[in-house]
Amino acid sequence: xxxxxxxxxxxxxxHEGRGVAHVDGKVIFIEGALPGEKVEYSSxxxxxxxxxxxxxRVVKASAQRATPRCKFFGTCGGCSMQHAELxxxxxxxxxxxxxxxxxxxxxxxxxIYPAIYGPSxxxxxxxxxxxxxxxxxxxxxxxxxxxxxxxxxxITSCEILPSHISALLVPLRGLIESLSAPDRIPxxxxxxxxxxxxxxxxxxxxxxxxxxxALLAFGEFNAISIWQQPGGPDTVRPLRADESEFLHxxxxxxxxxxxxxPTDFTQVNVHINRLLIRRAMQLLDxxxxxxxxxxFCGLGNFTLPIARSxxxxxxxxxxxxxxxxxxxxxxxxxxxxxxxxxxxxxxxxTPESLQALGPLDKILIDPPREGAIAVVNALxxxxxxxxxxxxxxxxxxxRDAAVLWHQKGYVMRGAGVANMFPHxxxxxxxxxxxxx
Numbered sequence: 001x002x003x004x005x006x007x008x009x010x011x012x013x014x015h016e017g018r019g020v021a022h023v024d025g026k027v028i029f030i031e032g033a034l035p036g037e038k039v040e041y042s043s044x045x046x047x048x049x050x051x052x053x054x055x056x057r058v059v060k061a062s063a064q065r066a067t068p069r070c071k072f073f074g075t076c077g078g079c080s081m082q083h084a085e086l087x088x089x090x091x092x093x094x095x096x097x098x099x100x101x102x103x104x105x106x107x108x109x110x111x112i113y114p115a116i117y118g119p120s121x122x123x124x125x126x127x128x129x130x131x132x133x134x135x136x137x138x139x140x141x142x143x144x145x146x147x148x149x150x151x152x153x154x155i156t157s158c159e160i161l162p163s164h165i166s167a168l169l170v171p172l173r174g175l176i177e178s179l180s181a182p183d184r185i186p187x188x189x190x191x192x193x194x195x196x197x198x199x200x201x202x203x204x205x206x207x208x209x210x211x212x213x214a215l216l217a218f219g220e221f222n223a224i225s226i227w228q229q230p231g232g233p234d235t236v237r238p239l240r241a242d243e244s245e246f247l248h249x250x251x252x253x254x255x256x257x258x259x260x261x262p263t264d265f266t267q268v269n270v271h272i273n274r275l276l277i278r279r280a281m282q283l284l285d286x287x288x289x290x291x292x293x294x295x296f297c298g299l300g301n302f303t304l305p306i307a308r309s310x311x312x313x314x315x316x317x318x319x320x321x322x323x324x325x326x327x328x329x330x331x332x333x334x335x336x337x338x339x340x341x342x343x344x345x346x347x348x349x350t351p352e353s354l355q356a357l358g359p360l361d362k363i364l365i366d367p368p369r370e371g372a373i374a375v376v377n378a379l380x381x382x383x384x385x386x387x388x389x390x391x392x393x394x395x396x397x398x399r400d401a402a403v404l405w406h407q408k409g410y411v412m413r414g415a416g417v418a419n420m421f422p423h424x425x426x427x428x429x430x431x432x433x434x435x436x
Contacts, residue, residue: 005040005056008033013092015100015394017080017425019055030055031147032074034062034084035092064088069121069159076153078144079160079423086422090115093417093427097394101415105398107405113416113430116279118271120422124160125192126268131176133183140173140182160423162192168222172199175218181205189229191262193247198262200227200236212239227262236263253278254308258329260299264322267301272420276390276430277305279418280364283432284388286311290361293384295346295375300326300339302364302390307338314357315341349374354383362386371396376403383408385435392420394427404433411436 008021010033019033032055033039041053058065068074068082081089094115101107130152133140143155158166176182184205191198199219207215207228216239219226225243229236238245246259249270254277260266267273280302286292288310294303297315299322306313307330317323323341330339344353347370354375362384365372369392387410391397404410410433420428 005042007038007040007059010035010037010039010062012095015096015425015427017084017089017092018052026050028053031080032083033058034065034088036062037065062088070157072153072155072157075146076144076155076158077147077149078153078158080147080425082423086117086120086419089422090117090417090419093419093425096425096427097397097415097417097429100394100398101401101412103398104395105402105405107398107401107412109412109415111414113279113414115416116272116275116418116430118269118275118419118422120419121159122162122166123269123271123422125162125190125270126266127161127165127190129188129190131185131187133177140176142169142172142176142188161190162197164222165190165192165197168224171218171222175214178214179211180208189263191247191260191266193260194249194257195247196225197223198225198227198238198247200229200262202229204230206230207239215239229263233263236261251277251305254305256304256308256333258299258301258304259332260325264325265298267420269420272418272428273301276418276420276428277302279416279430280388280390281305281309283414283430284362284364284386286313286362291359292362292364293357293360295363295365295372296367297326297341298322298366300329302366303339303341304330304333304335306364307335308333311338311361313339314360315339316344316346316357317341318343318345318347346372347374349378351378351380354378360384362388364388364390366390367396369393369396371400373400373403376400376408379404379408381409387433389431389433391429391431392426394429397429397431401431401433409435 010019012020019030021028027050030041030053038060039055040057042056043051043053045052064085066085073082132152141152143153146153187202189200215226227238248259250257286306286309290311292311293314295316297303297317303313303315320343323343413432415431418428
C-alpha cells in the first residue's frame with residue numbers, strides 16, 4: 001500500500017527561493033513551491049526543527065505560477081525561480097531584503113524604493129560555464145552544474161545567456177571534443193561587450209598548433225574571439241597576437257565608454273547596471289565642487305558617472321590592476337582632472353586610512369558579498385553625512401546597516417532591490433543612509 005504524500009500550504013519564500021511552510025511545528029523548505037499554494041512534497045533532508053523538500057505535485061496553484069521557459073529548468077542549477085511570474089520574483093527579493101534589515105540589522109527603513117526591472121531573458125553578459133568530458137554521457141558536456149550536484153547539466157541551450165551564446169553550446173561540445181586534450185579544459189568564461197564576445201578557455205595543458213588553428217577557425221566562423229588561460233589570472237591572453245586585450249561597455253546616459261578585460265569584474269546584467277547607476281546618482285546627487293568617494297570602485301563603473309555629474313570622484317579599490325584600468329577609463333573619457341584613484345585594502349580600512357583620502361562630502365560603497373564592515377566601523381563623527389550603499393548580499397547589508405544605525409548615527413532613508421539576476425534568488429539592492 002502506497003502512503004499518501006504529505007501536503008503543505010506555502011506561506012512565503014526564503015532567501016533561496018524555496019517555499020516555506022509549517023507542518024506539525026516544523027519548518028519545511030520546499031523547492032518549486034510558491035506562496036499561497038497547497039502542494040505535495042517529498043523531503044530529502046530531515047532535521048529536528050526543519051526539513052528540506054522538493055515539490056512533487058501542485059494541489060492548488062498560485063496565480064503567480066508561470067510555465068518555465070527553459071526546458072532544462074529543474075535539472076540545471078543556473079535558475080531557481082522560472083516557475084514564478086517575474087513580478088512575484090521581485091516581490092520575494094524585496095521581502096528578503098526587508099526581512100534581513102528587520103531581523104538581522106534591526107534597522108527601520110523610512111521608504112521602500114520601487115524595484116529596478118530590466119530584460120529577463122538573454123541578460124547574462126558574463127558567465128562561467130563548466131566543461132567536462134563524460135564518455136558515458138555522449139562526450140563533452142558544457143553548461144552549469146545540476147541542482148545540488150557537482151555534475152554538469154546536459155543542456156543544449158540556455159535562456160538567460162544571450163541568444164548567440166546559447167546557440168554555441170552544442171557546437172562548442174564538438175570543438176572541445178576535437179582538441180588534443182579535451183579533458184584538460186575545465187571551464188569557459190564568457191564576456192560580452194558592446195563590440196564583441198570573448199570566450200576564455202581555461203586550458204590545463206598547452207594547446208597544440210592544430211588546436212590553435214581549430215579554435216581560431218571556430219572563432220572566425222562564429223564571429224567571436226577565443227582567448228586562453230594556461231596558468232594563473234596573469235596568463236589570460238587572446239589566441240590572436242594582434243587582437244586588442246580590451247572589450248568595452250557604454251553608459252549612454254552619462255556619455256561614457258569603459259574598457260575591460262574579459263576576466264575583469266563587471267556587472268552581469270548591462271541593462272540593470274545602467275538603471276542601478278541612474279538610481280545611485282539620483283540618491284547621491286553629485287554636485288560641482290563636492291568630493292565624493294567611490295569605495296570598491298573597480299574599473300570606474302560608478303566613479304566616472306559621479307565625475308561626469310560635476311563632482312570630484314575619489315575611487316578606492318584593492319586591485320592595482322583595476323585601479324590602473326579605472327585611470328585609463330577616466331582619461332579616455334576626458335575625466336582625469338575630476339578623478340583620483342587609490343589602491344587600498346578596504347577590508348582593513350581604519351579611520352586613518354579613510355581620513356587619508358582627504359575631505360569627503362559623500363560616499364558610495366559597492367562591496368562584494370562580504371560587505372563593508374571595516375569601512376563602516378572606520379566611520380566617525382567627521383565622516384560624510386550621506387552614504388549610498390549598493391549591495392549584492394542582504395545579510396551583509398543588514399549587518400553593516402546595524403552599525404551605521406546603532407553606532408554611527410545614520411538613518412536609513414530608503415532601500416530597494418534591483419533585479420540583476422532574473423529567475424535566480426540572488427538579491428541586489430541599493431540603500432541610502434544619512435545623518436539627521
